Amino acid sequence: MNRPVSASGYPLDERLPRYQQLHDDLVHRIATGEWLPGEVIPTEAQLSSAYEVSTGTLRKAVDLLVAEGVLTRSQGRGTFVRRPQIDASMLRFFRFKSSSGDPVLPTARVLKREVTTPDDEVRQALQLGRSDKVIRLSRLRLMDALPVLAEEIWLPRARFAPLAGLALHDFEDLLYPQYERLCQQVVATARETLSVRRADKALARQLTMEAGQPVIHVRRVAFDFAGKPVEFRSTSGRADGFQYEIEIR
Amino acid sequence: MNRPVSASGYPLDERLPRYQQLHDDLVHRIATGEWLPGEVIPTEAQLSSAYEVSTGTLRKAVDLLVAEGVLTRSQGRGTFVRRPQIDASMLRFFRFKSSSGDPVLPTARVLKREVTTPDDEVRQALQLGRSDKVIRLSRLRLMDALPVLAEEIWLPRARFAPLAGLALHDFEDLLYPQYERLCQQVVATARETLSVRRADKALARQLTMEAGQPVIHVRRVAFDFAGKPVEFRSTSGRADGFQYEIEIR
DNA sequence: CAGTGGTCTAGACCACGGT
DNA sequence: CCGTGGTCTAGACCACTGC
Numbered sequence: 001m002n003r004p005v006s007a008s009g010y011p012l013d014e015r016l017p018r019y020q021q022l023h024d025d026l027v028h029r030i031a032t033g034e035w036l037p038g039e040v041i042p043t044e045a046q047l048s049s050a051y052e053v054s055t056g057t058l059r060k061a062v063d064l065l066v067a068e069g070v071l072t073r074s075q076g077r078g079t080f081v082r083r084p085q086i087d088a089s090m091l092r093f094f095r096f097k098s099s100s101g102d103p104v105l106p107t108a109r110v111l112k113r114e115v116t117t118p119d120d121e122v123r124q125a126l127q128l129g130r131s132d133k134v135i136r137l138s139r140l141r142l143m144d145a146l147p148v149l150a151e152e153i154w155l156p157r158a159r160f161a162p163l164a165g166l167a168l169h170d171f172e173d174l175l176y177p178q179y180e181r182l183c184q185q186v187v188a189t190a191r192e193t194l195s196v197r198r199a200d201k202a203l204a205r206q207l208t209m210e211a212g213q214p215v216i217h218v219r220r221v222a223f224d225f226a227g228k229p230v231e232f233r234s235t236s237g238r239a240d241g242f243q244y245e246i247e248i249r
Numbered sequence: 250m251n252r253p254v255s256a257s258g259y260p261l262d263e264r265l266p267r268y269q270q271l272h273d274d275l276v277h278r279i280a281t282g283e284w285l286p287g288e289v290i291p292t293e294a295q296l297s298s299a300y301e302v303s304t305g306t307l308r309k310a311v312d313l314l315v316a317e318g319v320l321t322r323s324q325g326r327g328t329f330v331r332r333p334q335i336d337a338s339m340l341r342f343f344r345f346k347s348s349s350g351d352p353v354l355p356t357a358r359v360l361k362r363e364v365t366t367p368d369d370e371v372r373q374a375l376q377l378g379r380s381d382k383v384i385r386l387s388r389l390r391l392m393d394a395l396p397v398l399a400e401e402i403w404l405p406r407a408r409f410a411p412l413a414g415l416a417l418h419d420f421e422d423l424l425y426p427q428y429e430r431l432c433q434q435v436v437a438t439a440r441e442t443l444s445v446r447r448a449d450k451a452l453a454r455q456l457t458m459e460a461g462q463p464v465i466h467v468r469r470v471a472f473d474f475a476g477k478p479v480e481f482r483s484t485s486g487r488a489d490g491f492q493y494e495i496e497i498r
Numbered sequence: 499c500a501g502t503g504g505t506c507t508a509g510a511c512c513a514c515g516g517t
Numbered sequence: 518c519c520g521t522g523g524t525c526t527a528g529a530c531c532a533c534t535g536c
Contacts, residue, residue, distance in 0.1 A: 017524060043502065054526045056305070059503090067316070069498035075503045076534035089497055189498050196445060196463055196488035214445055214463035214488060239445035239463060239488075248338050249318035249438050266505060292521065303507045308522090324522045325515035 018053055022061035025051075030070065030081055031225035037083035037186060041071070044079075070188070070225070086190050086222065087176040093194070093216065094241045096143050106148055110171040112138040115157060115164055118232075122154045125221045125232045133157040135164055137171075140206060148241065150206045154232040159185055176222075185230055190222040196239060203236055214239035267302055271310035274300075279319065279330055280474035286332035286435060290320070293328070319437070319474070335439050335471065336425040342443070342465065343490045345392050355397055359420040361387040364406060364413055367481075371403045374470045374481045382406040384413055386420075389455060397490065399455045403481040408434055434479055439471040445488060452485055463488040 013021070026041075035041050042050070048058040062079060065071040072082045088105060096106055118126070118134045126134070134154045141149040153175070157164065162182045172178050179185040197217045204211040215236045222231040262270070275290075284290050291299070297307040311328060314320040321331045337354060345355055367375070367383045375383070383403045390398040402424070406413065411431045421427050428434040446466045453460040464485045471480040 019524080045502090054528085056527085057525055060524085073503060074534085075532070076501080078502060078534095084498055086497055189496065192495050192497060194491070194493040194495070196465065196491050216445065242443070242445050244443040246441050246443070247438065248335055248341075248441060249333055268505080294521090303509085305508085306506055309505085322522060323515085324513070325520075327521060 019057050019060040019064070022051060022053065022058060023064045026061060026065060027070065027225065033184075035081050037081045037180070040078040040080050084176075084188055086187055087174045089190070089192075090141075090149060090218070090235065090237070093218065093244050094148065094237050095243050096148060096241070104143070105173060106141040106143045108139055108141050108171070108173045108175075110137055110139050110168045112136075113164075113168060118154055122232050126154065126156055126229045128156060135160055139171075147207050149235055149237045150203055151236075152234045155230075159183060159230065179230075186224055187222045187230055188225040190220050193219045194244075195219075197236070199236070207236070207238055209238055216242045268306050268309040268313070271300055271302065271307060272313045275310060275314060276319065276474065282433075284330050286330045286429070289327040289329050333425075333435075333437055335436055336423045338439070338441075339390075339398060339467070339484065339486070342467065342493050343397065343486050344492050345397060345490070353392070354422060355390040355392045357388055357390050357420070357422045357424075359386055359388050359417045361385075362413075362417060367403055371481045375403065375405055375478045377405060384409055388420075396456050398484055398486045399452055400485075401483045404479075408432060408479065428479075435473055436471045436479055437474040439469050442468045443493075444468075446485070448485070456485070456487055458487055465491045 016024075029035060041047070044055055044058055044062070048055045051058065062071060062073070066073060069082060069084070071079055073079045091103065091105070095103070097103060114136050115133055116136055118128065118132075118136075122128075122134065123130075123132070128134070135157050137151075137153040137155075139151040139153060140147050141151065155163065160179070160183050166182070176187045179187065195217050196214050198212050199207065199209055199215050201211045203215065204213070207215070209215075216239050218233075218235040218237075220231075220233040220235065221229050222233070224230050262273075265273075278284060290296070293304055293307055293311070297304045300307065311320060311322070315322060318331060318333070320328055322328045340352065340354070345352060363385050364382055365385055367377065367381075367385075371377075371383065372379075372381070377383070384406055386400075386402040386404075388400040388402060389396050390400065404412065409428070409432050415431070425436045428436065444466050445463050448456065448458055448460055448462050448464050450460045452464065453462070456464070458464075465488050467482075467484040467486075469480075469482040469484065470478050471482070473479050
């Protein structure tokens with residue numbers, strides 16, 4: 001048999017395995033917002049009959065998406081679009097402990113916002129044209145009222161217009177849920193590059209440290225489900241708070 | 250049906266799914282050296298009939314092992330025990346470029362070797378008793394004859410006795426293949442913790458840098474297929490050569 | 499209780515590698 | 518050419534969730 005495997009009209013490569021075509025079609029349906037993060041998708045029985053494949057083949061496609069972190073399964077309840085938790089990912093690099101000792105999310109304060117033309121690095125990372133504008137945020141993240149991270153954030157104005165008029169004190173501790181609510185922009189994945197830099201005077205003042213001391217710098221490009229870049233972010237934190245654990249094979 | 254699923258006499262938890270029992274039994278057979286790294290394991294047909302499960306169930310167990318990096322499959326050839334390449338993993342953290350520009354493995358030189366009693370941190374990491382001795386190596390890794398990494402390595406003497414008598418210039422650039430050849434010790438996985446430190450005088454001299462400047466420190470505990478710790482390693486490199494990229498979801 | 503995902507079967511045919 | 522893993526089917530029964 002050789003039937004098309006698209007429920008969304010999205011063009012698929014017929015030479016690919018069926019489970020791969022299913023995977024791609026499901027990604028497309030998530031990327032276009034047919035199922036939003038947190039929602040259940042149709043049952044395995046419904047999907048396999050709609051796509052005219054066996055349950056085993058459908059399972060393989062869903063297995064792939066679960067492995068990629070796009071879906072989660074819950075026996076007896078259903079399969080859900082996962083809501084990524086990338087915003088809090090700095091916790092992976094820095095051990096923030098509150099005065100009580102247990103790990104807590106730092107609070108955030110937006111210090112500055114402007115609409116400008118980005119430099120080459122940001123423009124390329126966000127795949128913008130020469131004339132496209134960005135919203136730039138300067139943001140400080142604090143633990144027990146002490147500054148621990150300094151962030152610069154660039155957002156394409158075309159996608160994030162509602163943020164250009166938002167009062168600075170209405171920006172929340174976690175921005176990504178706010179992106180989703182106010183701008184319908186969902187961050188699905190991100191690529192981060194770590195390096196060690198030295199604090200210049202301005203950064204040292206922000207982080208209440210000496211200029212010239214080492215800081216960990218994280219350069220992040222965040223992407224939506226369709227793989228399009230959504231946000232460029234530059235974060236710096238004191239190197240003495242840095243600790244990262246990794247398992248390798 | 251309810252048949253036992255062990256081809257190795259290894260005790261298995263019958264309440265677990267069959268594919269999980271298969272997975273555990275296969276891990277055990279690899280851990281005991283029944284199939285060595287690089288070797289091909291029996292075909293799917295042979296294994297599924299030996300274990301009295303369907304090919305689908307066996308495939309799921311093998312899929313797990315492939316995802317864990319223990320096995321690799323090659324269509325038309327067979328399924329192989331993967332030879333882990335952990336020794337070269339520092340390439341993930343430091344961008345070593347030779348004078349020609351392309352990335353190259355640094356060379357290595359063992360500066361010192363002694364048999365001693367380890368401190369608490371090493372003893373706990375290697376799960377040794379109070380009276381157990383270790384072989385300690387001090388090692389420098391060089392790129393174009395320039396030192397880039399300084400390493401301290403601790404090995405349980407009981408497992409690595411042949412290295413206690415090896416001439417220092419006979420230690421090779423990559424130690425793990427040598428562990429396997431001379432001591433029958435295979436490193437399968439490792440856990441690494443990164444942090445930023447300051448170079449003390451001795452380290453600064455080794456790495457030809459100024460004391461007090463930042464270095465990236467990597468603490469590694471390496472494990473065999475059975476999950477037993479095999480090696481403790483402490484590596485330091487100049488922070489300005491550090492760059493690490495990570496994809497998050 | 500009904501409905502969900504989780505596990506498992508006993509095959510089939512295909513694509514690739516090496517002879 | 519044969520043997521390998523790769524894909525796929527059309528079911529079955531189980532374990533868990535929530536009404």
